[in-house]
Amino acid sequence: MMMCRQATRLMSLRQDRKLSLGEALSLRMHLAMCGACRQCDRQFTLLHEAGRRRADSLFASRSDRE
Amino acid sequence: MMDDSTQGDDAPTRMERLSAVRPRLLAFARLHLRDAALAEDAVQDALMAAIEKDASFAGRSGYETWVFGILKYKILDSLRAQKRQGKLMPLEDEGDDEAIDRQFQHNGRWQEEARPSSWGEPEAVFESERFWQVFDACLIALPDSAARVFSLRELMGLSTAEICQALEIRENNCWVILHRARLRLRACLEKGWLKEGTT
Known part of the structure; x- marks a missing residue:
């Protein structure tokens, strides 16, 4: 059975590419059983979104703010 | 949106907007290149390109966003050049x-x-x-x-x-x-x- 450490690899991977069916299934099974990993998965998703927003806040056209 | 140096006086000129956005460009370039001098060069290149290509700014996105888009390519160029010169840590x-x-x-x-x-x-x-x-x-x-x-x-x-x-x-x-x-x-x-x- 997949352990948390390997599960985090798939959680990270799915921020970058589509998981294979096998990968997606084993990740889903692990997440169903593991609360800590569900939190980690949310955190990776949040980091992904945070990166996008950080770039936006640096470079959105806000000449009125300057 | 297609104004250039001969625009009205109330809107900030392109040059003013470029110098206003410069610190943020620099912060971003430093984050990627992790070297103050290289970051400075990349930003300089991006600003020059923005001035040269001013006419090609279509006004679909914000001006600063457009300049940022140029900087992205300059950062990649810089990383490639470092890689070629063997300066980038494997x-x-x-x-x-x-x-x-x-x-x-x-x-x-x-x-x-x-x-x-x-x-x-x-x-x-x-x-x-x-x-x-x-x-x-x-x-x-x-x-x-x-x-x-x-x-x-x-x-x-x-x-x-x-x-x-x-x-x-x-x-x-x-x-x-x-x-x-x-x-x-x-x-x-x-x-x-x-x-x-x-x-």
């Missing part, structure tokens, strides 16, 4: 996994003190000024290659295929580096931001 060489090993037990389960906890609703997180301070600090604290690949992926929004091509590494390396970077970042954020409320 990405595989930061094999130091200690920060990640510390989060897991030998059997692959989370260490008790590293178990991820809830950060709350994302929208509330993003509204917290403190979160962004810690986010920036944690990003800077990452090892060079992890920070570089993470910001190319998550801040610049490049695909791992594009990153590999620019840095001439295998895509698999990219994924390994990103996995480590995310684990480090989450641990750093949890320590620096979430737990501070309890101290």
